[in-house]
Amino acid sequence: MTKPVVTMALCSILGLLVATSAPAAGRPCADAVITDWTDGRVDGRYRPACYAEAIDALPEDVRAYSTAVDDISRALRERIRETRGPDSTAGEPASSDDPLLAAAEATPSDALPAALVWSALVAGLLVLAGIALAAIQLLRRTRVTHRHTGPVGQW
Amino acid sequence: MVLALASPAAATPQVRYGVQDDAWLIYGPGSIDERVGKLHRLGVEIVRFQIRWDEVARRRPRNARNHRDRAYDWRLVDPVVRGLRRNRMETVLTIVGTPRWANGGRRYNWAPTSRRSFANFIAAVSRRYPWVRKWTIWNEPNQRDWLRPTTARVYVERLLNPAYAELRRTVRGVRVAGGMSAPRAGSGGVSPVAWIRGLRAAGARLDAYAHHPYPLRPRLETPWRGACRVCATITMAELDRLIREVRRNFRGKRIWLTEYGYQTNPPDRFLGVRPRLQARYFGSVARRVYVAPLVDMLINFMVRDDPAPSGWQSGFFTSSGQAKLAYRAFRLPVTVAARRGRTVRLWGQIRPRAGARLYRLERFERGRWRRFGGVGRTDARGFFRVTVGLKRRLVVRVWSPRDRAGSVALRLG
Numbered sequence: 074m075t076k077p078v079v080t081m082a083l084c085s086i087l088g089l090l091v092a093t094s095a096p097a098a099g100r101p102c103a104d105a106v107i108t109d110w111t112d113g114r115v116d117g118r119y120r121p122a123c124y125a126e127a128i129d130a131l132p133e134d135v136r137a138y139s140t141a142v143d144d145i146s147r148a149l150r151e152r153i154r155e156t157r158g159p160d161s162t163a164g165e166p167a168s169s170d171d172p173l174l175a176a177a178e179a180t181p182s183d184a185l186p187a188a189l190v191w192s193a194l195v196a197g198l199l200v201l202a203g204i205a206l207a208a209i210q211l212l213r214r215t216r217v218t219h220r221h222t223g224p225v226g227q228w
Numbered sequence: 229m230v231l232a233l234a235s236p237a238a239a240t241p242q243v244r245y246g247v248q249d250d251a252w253l254i255y256g257p258g259s260i261d262e263r264v265g266k267l268h269r270l271g272v273e274i275v276r277f278q279i280r281w282d283e284v285a286r287r288r289p290r291n292a293r294n295h296r297d298r299a300y301d302w303r304l305v306d307p308v309v310r311g312l313r314r315n316r317m318e319t320v321l322t323i324v325g326t327p328r329w330a331n332g333g334r335r336y337n338w339a340p341t342s343r344r345s346f347a348n349f350i351a352a353v354s355r356r357y358p359w360v361r362k363w364t365i366w367n368e369p370n371q372r373d374w375l376r377p378t379t380a381r382v383y384v385e386r387l388l389n390p391a392y393a394e395l396r397r398t399v400r401g402v403r404v405a406g407g408m409s410a411p412r413a414g415s416g417g418v419s420p421v422a423w424i425r426g427l428r429a430a431g432a433r434l435d436a437y438a439h440h441p442y443p444l445r446p447r448l449e450t451p452w453r454g455a456c457r458v459c460a461t462i463t464m465a466e467l468d469r470l471i472r473e474v475r476r477n478f479r480g481k482r483i484w485l486t487e488y489g490y491q492t493n494p495p496d497r498f499l500g501v502r503p504r505l506q507a508r509y510f511g512s513v514a515r516r517v518y519v520a521p522l523v524d525m526l527i528n529f530m531v532r533d534d535p536a537p538s539g540w541q542s543g544f545f546t547s548s549g550q551a552k553l554a555y556r557a558f559r560l561p562v563t564v565a566a567r568r569g570r571t572v573r574l575w576g577q578i579r580p581r582a583g584a585r586l587y588r589l590e591r592f593e594r595g596r597w598r599r600f601g602g603v604g605r606t607d608a609r610g611f612f613r614v615t616v617g618l619k620r621r622l623v624v625r626v627w628s629p630r631d632r633a634g635s636v637a638l639r640l641g
Binding site: 136139 | 373412442445446498499537538
């Protein structure tokens with residue numbers, strides 16, 4: 074295989090690795106809440122949306138035969154109270170008392186998580202760099218080959 | 229160190245220790261006779277088996293009370309129930325699940341629309357298996373996943389009382405348990421405390437109240453401690469609450485604990501406890517129900533772990549068939565019953581076989597198990613109590629010479 078192709082291939086693989094190693098949107102967040110809960114209490118602090126995602130992600134046996142739903146919901150309510158402050162609920166419409174609705178409202182629906190954006194950028198840059206390097210090497214090789222072959226008929 | 233061998237337990241309680249694992253009984257390795265033989269070697273005394281009405285009677289039978297009606301399909305049930313009988317294993321049958329033709333085309337968890345349809349099926353089952361004396365009606369009806377509408381009145385009027393009347397009429401010496409509650413209400417359900425009271429208000433007829441006292445915070449709760457004092461849940465740590473409610477609402481009736489267990493991690497990383505802790509709890513819970521009044525049976529849920537992560541992993545074997553510490557712990561449960569200064573009293577049972585059984589104590593010293601004290605003899609049910617005097621820390625186990633097997637090790641002192 075030629076050097077430029079190898080270079081391009083290597084940079085593309087590196088770019089892919091960076092892209093796929095980026096955390097999938099939401100999953101580790103929900104996993105972290107559930108893992109935190111396993112001692113019966115959610116001690117850490119997470120984005121409000123993580124608590125709702127954790128409840129959705131609970132395995133069936135945990136949902137039916139444990140207090141996980143109640144415990145995580147309670148932790149979500151406490152987290153919302155913390156983020157909003159002591160007087161923030163005064164005068165708000167009744168619908169936002171629902172902690173799950175509040176968590177949904179707190180998360181912009183179309184925004185990608187920051188980690189995913191940065192990973193995509195880095196991966197894209199790596200691929201472009203690989204293409205550029207390969208192009209440069211190809212140009213150099215063409216010039217060298219042209220110098221060595223010379224005019225036809227010399228031999 | 230002084231060892232005193234106490235006399236066998238003065239009174240023999242009625243509690244029976246058993247298992248439930250429908251999938252393993254139906255589809256497990258080997259023949260049904262081999263599987264039941266394995267249960268005997270484990271020391272299992274009673275097996276709970278669930279019959280799905282919606283699977284046996286997918287089509288409406290012409291004569292619903294006749295078990296030979298062509299609409300009935302007993303192919304998965306017959307080998308298990310007859311195999312249990314052939315191998316002299318006591319059986320508790322649970323009937324659950326409504327066929328679509330009996331509830332207006334709905335899912336299995338919707339109650340039948342008529343009071344007669346369930347009673348007719350009970351009649352058919354009891355005629356097909358007339359030797360079965362212990363029955364439980366439905367499964368966890370206080371949760372929406374198992375019964376809708378989720379009310380005590382629907383359960384009593386359309387399921388429990390019709391079944392109770394039918395069984396009383398057809399089976400001599402029958403004992404019927406109702407309630408069958410899960411330890412908590414779940415979403416849209418009814419708490420077990422409210423369920424027991426609701427059953428009484430609806431005029432429930434039963435010989436025993438059945439409940440599933442799973443731990444709801446398994447990493448915090450033991451079979452004795454960790455109960456929620458202000459909740460309407462009932463776990464094993466809250467057994468006193470169940471006894472109180474049954475005495476208050478169903479005076480003179482017994483208690484059957486028809487499902488229980490701790491899952492292990494691995495593989496269940498959310499609810500599982502370490503395998504050694506699961507094993508230790510077998511001894512602890514065995515004594516819990518032994519000393520509790522009214523309790524006639526304790527059924528461990530699962531023999532072999534479910535391979536699906538969202539399933540249950542509270543068995544004696546992993547999903548690939550490897551024995552966990554729980555296997556030894558179920559066969560030879562042992563626990564510390566009391567401590568006083570340098571004296572420790574152990575309580576336990578040698579479960580396999582019948583009649584008085586021999587046992588001895590061994591201590592782990594310099595890399596080997598060494599016997600100490602004499603050979604003890606259990607009571608007729610295999611129970612024993614023994615007092616150990618400690619001069620230093622000890623790791624001990626109970627050894628059954630006849631079974632050539634030891635209990636899980638206990639650290640004393």
